[in-house]
Amino acid sequence: FVDGKNDGGIDLVVVNDLDSYSSTLSLIQSKFVSSISNKQDIVDIFTKILHTYEDFINNKTTKYNPRLKRILKDKLDYIEDMDNLIEFVLFISVEADSDRKEEIKEFIECVSSLNEYLITIYYLDDILAQINSVNDPKRFVDEGKIKIGKHDGSLKFGEHGLLVNVSSNSLRDLYDRYKNKGLFEQNFRYFIRNKKIDDKIKSSLQRKREDFWFLNNGIIISCKDFKPDGDNIRLWDFSIVNGCQTTTLIGEYKGKNENEDFYLPCKIVKSKSDNETDFSHFMSEIAEASNSQKPISDRDLKSNRPEQRKLQKQLKENEPFIYLEIKRGENNRKGLESWQKIKNDELGQYILSFNLQQPGTARSGKRKIFSADKTYKSVFLRHQCKDNIVDLLKLKELYNNYVDKQLRDDKFVDLEQESVARNGKFIVISLIGLFLKQLRGLISFKGFARDENWSIQLEKDNLDGRIFDCNYTNDDFYIKLNGLFQLIIMELSNLYKMREKEEKTVSNFFKADGKYQKIIIKHFIDSVFNNEYRMNEVNNYLEIFEEKITTANTPL
Numbered sequence: 001f002v003d004g005k006n007d008g009g010i011d012l013v014v015v016n017d018l019d020s021y022s023s024t025l026s027l028i029q030s031k032f033v034s035s036i037s038n039k040q041d042i043v044d045i046f047t048k049i050l051h052t053y054e055d056f057i058n059n060k061t062t063k064y065n066p067r068l069k070r071i072l073k074d075k076l077d078y079i080e081d082m083d084n085l086i087e088f089v090l091f092i093s094v095e096a097d098s099d100r101k102e103e104i105k106e107f108i109e110c111v112s113s114l115n116e117y118l119i120t121i122y123y124l125d126d127i128l129a130q131i132n133s134v135n136d137p138k139r140f141v142d143e144g145k146i147k148i149g150k151h152d153g154s155l156k157f158g159e160h161g162l163l164v165n166v167s168s169n170s171l172r173d174l175y176d177r178y179k180n181k182g183l184f185e186q187n188f189r190y191f192i193r194n195k196k197i198d199d200k201i202k203s204s205l206q207r208k209r210e211d212f213w214f215l216n217n218g219i220i221i222s223c224k225d226f227k228p229d230g231d232n233i234r235l236w237d238f239s240i241v242n243g244c245q246t247t248t249l250i251g252e253y254k255g256k257n258e259n260e261d262f263y264l265p266c267k268i269v270k271s272k273s274d275n276e277t278d279f280s281h282f283m284s285e286i287a288e289a290s291n292s293q294k295p296i297s298d299r300d301l302k303s304n305r306p307e308q309r310k311l312q313k314q315l316k317e318n319e320p321f322i323y324l325e326i327k328r329g330e331n332n333r334k335g336l337e338s339w340q341k342i343k344n345d346e347l348g349q350y351i352l353s354f355n356l357q358q359p360g361t362a363r364s365g366k367r368k369i370f371s372a373d374k375t376y377k378s379v380f381l382r383h384q385c386k387d388n389i390v391d392l393l394k395l396k397e398l399y400n401n402y403v404d405k406q407l408r409d410d411k412f413v414d415l416e417q418e419s420v421a422r423n424g425k426f427i428v429i430s431l432i433g434l435f436l437k438q439l440r441g442l443i444s445f446k447g448f449a450r451d452e453n454w455s456i457q458l459e460k461d462n463l464d465g466r467i468f469d470c471n472y473t474n475d476d477f478y479i480k481l482n483g484l485f486q487l488i489i490m491e492l493s494n495l496y497k498m499r500e501k502e503e504k505t506v507s508n509f510f511k512a513d514g515k516y517q518k519i520i521i522k523h524f525i526d527s528v529f530n531n532e533y534r535m536n537e538v539n540n541y542l543e544i545f546e547e548k549i550t551t552a553n554t555p556l
Contacts, residue, residue, distance in 0.1 A: 001219070001308070002065070002067050002068040002071050002072070004065055004067065004068075005065055006063060006064050006065040006068070007052075007064070007065055007068050008048065008049070008052030008055070008064050008068060009029055009045065009046075009048035009049050009052055010027050010028065010029060010049055010052060010068060010072075010081055011028055011030050011263070011283075012026075012027075012028035012030075013025075013026070013027060013028070013068075013071050013075050014026040014028065015075050015078055015079060016328075017325065022162070023076055023078075023084055023085070024083070024084070024085040024086070024087050024165045025076070025079055025084060025086050026074075026088075027049050027053060027086075027087070027088055027089065027417045028089040028090075028091065029045055029049060029051070029088075029089070029090050029091070029454075030090070030091040030092070031045070031091070031092045031093070031094075033092065033094060034093075034094060035093070035094060036092070036094055036096070036100075036104070039104050039107040039108075041363065042090065042104055042107075042108065042121070043107065043108055043114075044192050045090055046088050046090070046108065046111075046114055046119060047111070047113070047454065048116060050088065050113060050117070050307075052064070053088075055084065056072055056076060057076075061073075066408060069409070070404070070407050074354045074422065077422075083119060086116075086117050086118065086126055087117065087118035087119075087120060088114070088117055088118070088119055088120070088177070088240050088381075089120045089121075089122070090120070090121045090122070090123065091122045091127065092122070092123060092124075093124050094123055094124055094126070095123065095124045096123050096124075098254065098548055100270065101121070101123065101254070102254040102342045104121070105121075105254070106326040122292060126477050129180050131284055132180060135286055136238050139182055139185050139238075139239070140182045140185065140223075140237040140239050141178045141181060141182045141183055141236055141238050141239065142179070142182075142236070142243070143234070143235065143236050143237075144174060144178065144234075145170075145229070145233060145234045145235060146170045146171065146174065146221075146233050146460045147166070147167040147169070147265070147281070147310070148164040148165070148166055148170075148231060148233055148266070149164070149165035149166075149167070149263045150164060150230070150231045151165070151265065152165045152364075154228075155305060156169075159268050160225065160269060160270050160271070160272055160415045161267070161268070161270075162228075162264050162267070162269075163266070163267050163268075164172055164233065164262065164265075164268065165213070165263035165265060165266065166218075166219070166263060166264060166266035167261055167262075167263060168209075168212075168261055168262050168263065169259070169261045170220070170263075170416045171247055171250055171251070171367050172250055172496065173253050174251075175247055175248065175250070175251025175252075176251060179248070179251065182239060182249075183238050183239060183240055184239065184240055184244045184247075191351060194327070198249060199278060201216070201245070201246065201249045201461065201495065202249060202253065204210060204216070205249070205250065205255065205257075206255055206257070207396060209257065209260055209262045210262065210378065212262050212264055213263060213265065215266055216246055216264050216265075216456070217242075217243075217246075217264030218246075218264050218266055218267065218268075219237070219240055219242060219243025219247060219264070219265075219266050220240070220241050220242040220243060220244065220267045220268075220269065220286060220517075221235065221238055221240055221241070221266065221267070221268045221269070222238065222241045222269055222270070222271075222286065223235045223236060223237055223238035223239075223268065223269070223270050224236050224237035224238070224266050224270060224271075224274075224279070225237070225270055226238075226270060233268060236273075238305060241286060242286075245266070261545075264347060267447065268366055269286060277306075280304065283303050287526050291531045294449035297328075298367065298370035298371040299328070299344070299392075300327075300328060301325040301343050301370070301525075302370050302376070302380075303326050303328075304327075304472075305380075305495075307380050307381055308326040308380065309326070311326075311344075311380065312324045312326050312344075312388055314384060315389065315493040317386075318386070320340060320344070320390060321334065321340060321343045321389065321515065322338065322340050322341075322342075322346055322386075323336055323340060323342075324347065325341070325342070325344065326344045336348065338395070338397065339393045339394055339396065339397035342393060345366060345369055345370065346364075346377045346382075347393075348370075348380070348391070348520050349362040349363075349369070349426060350362070350368040350392050350393070350396055350426075350429060350538065351379050351382075351389075351392070351435070352369070352375075352378075352379060352426075353429040353430045354395075354413065354429075354430065354432070354467075355391055355392075355427040355435040355461055355463050355517075356378060356379075356431065356459050356461060356519075357430055357433060357434065357458045357459050358430075358513050358516075359426035359427045359429070359430040359509065359510065359513070359515070359516050360511055360513035360515065360516055361375065361513055362426045362430075363426045363427075363510055363511055364511040364512070365478070378420060378461070379435045381550065382461055383464070384476060385464050385465060387465060387466050388463070388464055388465055388466065388467065391466055392429075392466035392467060393440055393466075394467075394468070395432065396425075396429065396480060397431065398478075399428060399485060400425070402413070402481075402482050403421045403422065403425075404483050406418075406421065407421075414493075416493045416496055416497055416506070417490065419490055419506040419507075419520065420489050420492045420493045420496060420506055421489050421508055423507050424489070424492055424504050424506070424510055426510070427510050427516060427520065428485065428488050428489065428490065428492075430516065431488050431520075431524065432484065432488070434458075434493050434521065434524070435484075435538065435545075436463060436467065436542075436545055437462075437463060438459075438529070439542050439545065440547060440548065442460070442462050442463070442547075443457060444457075445525050448521070448522065448525060455482070458517060458521075464549050465546065465548075465549035466546045466549075467545060467546060468544060468545060469543070469544055469545055469547070470545060470546070470548045472543065472544050477544050478530070480541045480543065480544050481541070481544060482539040482541065482543050483529065483537075484538070484542075487537065487538065487541070489527065491523065491527060491528065495519075495520065495523045496509055533540060
């Protein structure tokens with residue numbers, strides 16, 4: 001959230017990871033108004049955002065407020081190694097019919113400077129529909145029907161599979177009726193905008209409708225049951241498991257030929273078992289094995305796994321409520337503090353850092369969390385302790401707050417410390433985990449550098465239970481925690497300065513588990529753990545942490 005004086009026309013900055021290789025950077029403006037006086041006002045909003053973005057790319061940021069500079073620069077750094085999409089978004093509290101929306105859309109498309117960016121407007125009806133989908137989520141559409149090309153024939157696979165050609169207008173009707181009511185719930189992800197791919201589909205809709213059957217992979221519908229009925233197929237408890245992108249773009253397409261019907265391939269499948277678990281597993285296999293016009297990421301493929309849904313449910317139960325996003329495009333619950341909402345891949349990064357002592361993998365090997373079977377199992381097929389996760393998310397939030405305040409108050413003594421603080425959060429979290437292992441007697445440094453199995457001891461998943469001492473009642477909690485943050489950042493900064501010629505950048509220094517285990521830990525053993533004065537200082541800070549394993553659900 002960056003709204004305020006000199007915000008460059010931006011209220012919010014969001015990065016959405018499309019997969020392990022690409023992200024969308026969304027720059028968002030919101031307008032609470034009763035009407036749109038003219039189309040140019042909308043263009044001016046997006047043009048202002050564009051100028052701000054270009055200023056940041058060209059490092060002309062003096063006139064902008066410190067919060068925008070800090071946050072937008074961080075997000076630009078985060079996506080610098082990815083294939084990025086840039087999106088300008090407007091939320092506006094205005095009711096507009098489809099003709100007015102299309103008129104504004106066409107006017108914006110005539111502005112050449114905006115053509116290379118995703119331009120998205122959410123009107124009042126879009127906002128209300130999204131609120132309703134959050135408040136009343138459905139796993140399936142209860143009942144519906146699709147029109148098919150009956151004269152094109154069909155291909156049956158026993159009683160459980162049917163291949164037909166489905167009418168595009170029929171698909172649009174499903175989208176209009178059920179897009180926020182379970183139509184895509186069994187898909188691995190919801191609609192994720194991608195200008196490069198979306199423009200190709202839109203071009204086919206505009207110019208090559210007669211060839212759409214050849215150019216598109218079609219859709220797959222899973223259901224509890226289906227029944228041919230003349231020119232239609234009736235469906236019960238159904239969802240589109242593959243083809244969300246195609247269906248959404250057909251449903252949202254506005255053009256002179258929008259009512260011209262065409263047909264595309266549609267596979268309809270139902271499970272051989274009525275058992276809910278068997279049905280879910282069967283549908284996951286179908287969606288995983290099927291093709292997609294937009295690449296499915298490894299994270300998407302795991303989104304419907306039992307352990308993902310189990311962990312999501314576990315974190316929702318009892319206070320404090322934690323919302324775990326396991327599916328891209330999923331809606332965060334409203335009314336939660338920022339630390340109570342997290343994506344499963346981000347949670348995996350913090351478990352890797354704190355519990356498993358692998359901050360390099362957490363930082364630069366994020367894709368391994370879902371692509372490498374060993375890493376996935378170590379993160380998600382472990383014993384999950386909610387108290388541990390709750391405190392870990394609080395620790396993450398408290399560190400981010402500390403860094404934000406230090407940056408805001410210009411408290412870092414030099415650029416090295418600032419860079420360490422920005423880029424080193426997973427290292428800092430890992431080192432706090434290391435301190436806690438030492439405090440609980442779970443690790444010995446005697447075998448460091450000599451024992452080949454020392455890294456196995458280090459990475460052992462034994463930091464269970466509460467992280468913070470829920471019985472700590474002194475009013476110096478934040479002083480001690482911030483003191484620990486400061487000590488770690490200072491030591492990391494000093495170490496980096498000693499190794500600056502070898503490492504080149506702070507970011508590269510933090511990318512490998514080997515450097516953490518062999519260089520960074522060695523430095524802390526030599527300068528902290530083997531230094532009585534420094535260790536007394538650390539032990540004072542560690543008084544706020546739980547020395548033994550506890551799993552009480554008492555809020556901190």
